[in-house]
Amino acid sequence: MSARRSTAATLLTLAVATAALAGCSQKKDDKAAADAVKVNATDTACEVSKTSFPAGHVVIDIDNKGSKTTEVYVYGAGDKIITERENIGPGTKATINAEIKAGSYEIACKPGMVGDGIRQKITVTGDASAAAAPADPRLTAAVDAYRKYAQEQADATIPAVQAFADAIKAGDLEKAKSLYAPSRTGWERTEPVAESFGDVDPKTDTREDGLEAGQEWTGWHKLEKSLFADAKIGDDEKKLADQLVADLKDWQTKIPSAEITATSMANGAKELLDEVATGKITGEEDRYSHTDLADFAANVEGAQKAYELLKPVASEKDAELAKTLDSEFAAIQALLAKYKQADGTYTSYDKVAEAERKTFSDAVNSLGEPLSKLAAAVVAK
Numbered sequence: 039m040s041a042r043r044s045t046a047a048t049l050l051t052l053a054v055a056t057a058a059l060a061g062c063s064q065k066k067d068d069k070a071a072a073d074a075v076k077v078n079a080t081d082t083a084c085e086v087s088k089t090s091f092p093a094g095h096v097v098i099d100i101d102n103k104g105s106k107t108t109e110v111y112v113y114g115a116g117d118k119i120i121t122e123r124e125n126i127g128p129g130t131k132a133t134i135n136a137e138i139k140a141g142s143y144e145i146a147c148k149p150g151m152v153g154d155g156i157r158q159k160i161t162v163t164g165d166a167s168a169a170a171a172p173a174d175p176r177l178t179a180a181v182d183a184y185r186k187y188a189q190e191q192a193d194a195t196i197p198a199v200q201a202f203a204d205a206i207k208a209g210d211l212e213k214a215k216s217l218y219a220p221s222r223t224g225w226e227r228t229e230p231v232a233e234s235f236g237d238v239d240p241k242t243d244t245r246e247d248g249l250e251a252g253q254e255w256t257g258w259h260k261l262e263k264s265l266f267a268d269a270k271i272g273d274d275e276k277k278l279a280d281q282l283v284a285d286l287k288d289w290q291t292k293i294p295s296a297e298i299t300a301t302s303m304a305n306g307a308k309e310l311l312d313e314v315a316t317g318k319i320t321g322e323e324d325r326y327s328h329t330d331l332a333d334f335a336a337n338v339e340g341a342q343k344a345y346e347l348l349k350p351v352a353s354e355k356d357a358e359l360a361k362t363l364d365s366e367f368a369a370i371q372a373l374l375a376k377y378k379q380a381d382g383t384y385t386s387y388d389k390v391a392e393a394e395r396k397t398f399s400d401a402v403n404s405l406g407e408p409l410s411k412l413a414a415a416v417v418a419k
Contacts, residue, residue: 073097074133075160077145079126080104084147084156093164095301095417098134098145102126109148110134111155114141117236120297121305124151124312135413137299140164151316153250177300177416180347184303185293187343188231191224192290198224199286203279206261209271218262219329219383225286226333227340229313230306231296238289242282245322256281259324266326304348304413307341311406314338319399321387331384334398335374341409342367348416356415359408366405373401 074097076087081104100123102108107127112120112134120143121136140162146155202221205214225232225243233239240250242257249255256278264275317323318334345352345363353360377385390398 074099075145077101077110077147078103079108079110079147079149081106081149082156084110084145084158086145086158086160088160089158090161090163093138093140093162096136096138096162098136100126100132100134102128102130102132104128104149106149107151109151109155111146111148112136112138112160113144113146113157113236118297119230119234119236121302122309123305124309125316132410133414134305135301135417136305137301137417138162139297152248174300174351176351177348180303180351181298181300183347184344185296185298187347188228188296188298189290189293191228191340192232192286192293195221195224195286196283196290200283203283206265206271206279207276211265211269211271214271215265215327218258218265218327219324219332222258222329222333223336225289226313226336227343229337229340230302230309231293231298232289233309234296235289235292238285238292241285242289245325247322257285258282259326262324262326300348300351300416301413303344304409304416307344307412308406308409310337310341311402311409314402315399315406318387319395319402321395324387328387328389329384330387331374331377331390335378335384338367338370338374342371345409345412348412352412352415355418356411359411359415362408363405363412366401366408370401370405373398 073091074087075091077098077100078085079100079102098110098112098121100110105128107125109122109124109126110132111122114120120138121134123132123134126132143160143162144157145160146157148155198217199221202214202217205217229239229243232243240253243259244253244255244257245259246255246263261275261278261282264270264272264278313323314334314337318330318337321328321330323333324330345367349360349363352363374384377390379385
């Protein structure tokens with residue numbers, strides 16, 4: 039065979055092989071798209087493309103066609119949060135990767151990010167006693183390490199919140215104010231785990247504008263208002279302090295039963311950034327104490343912990359994503375460090391100018407976008 043004919047044959051073979059690979063890739067992408075659960079969210083509806091699908095790795099593609107920012111949740115019994123995605127703007131899309139076991143659930147869309155949501159019942163089929171998906175041993179180790187971390191944070195929270203409560207019961211206003219932010223650190227680092235227990239978060243961490251109809255306002259933010267806005271400690275505040283300790287001890291005992299997976303860790307890291315974007319950057323979270331930056335820092339620390347545990351797998355499957363996340367986490371930590379004072383506290387957020395808040399917002403957005411891809415990266419084949 040002549041050199042020209044040999045070259046032509048080689049090129050033809052390569053072209054055929056490339057086309058075959060492209061075809062396989064296209065079929066794989068088409069299958070993934072077909073298997074995804076599609077959620078069309080509007081201001082008045084939550085349309086779910088399929089209400090029954092197999093247990094295991096589930097992809098939920100969300101399209102917010104409404105005029106309000108929305109949230110989408112998958113709830114288990116007792117409104118236990120299985121997975122969620124917050125802060126989905128009007129006209130935007132989002133994807134959730136999750137491991138879901140067999141059972142009965144509800145998908146809820148929350149236009150305006152308030153209320154119980156517009157709900158659709160779904161059934162996830164398969165063996166209810168089996169794990170949602172076979173796990174890479176490294177991911178199993180990451181989940182075990184993260185559960186240990188979540189337990190450590192809960193265990194450390196109890197003495198901190200007890201000291202906060204003791205200061206309130208002693209009527210020591212200034213001491214109670216100084217202990218408010220430190221009492222929240224462990225909670226803020228692992229908030230997605232805490233929120234997964236549907237009955238704990240509403241009792242401990244609800245802001246006044248987040249109350250549902252008929253809900254009694256209890257927890258940190260009710261006490262925050264009394265201490266920082268009203269400068270008041272009375273019998274009601276002392277009772278609320280004891281209740282806060284009791285409710286957080288309930289959370290502490292529930293950590294061993296939390297459903298934690300590699301994808302829930304990755305999604306939780308993104309949720310922590312969403313918490314920063316929707317509450318801390320705006321100054322709404324700690325509106326009376328202005329300790330938002332302490333919560334902000336704890337959220338970032340918790341998100342980074344989840345990422346670092348998943349990084350061995352993520353960096354292997356998507357090296358560029360891991361490189362970007364390393365850089366963005368370093369940048370946001372450096373930014374926060376500028377506001378950390380010698381005593382370990384952070385600058386009061388009411389002293390942070392609008393231009394500086396915009397810098398924080400840009401840093402959160404810059405980290406949040408690649409972080410949203412972490413769940414898909416760790417389960418990629």
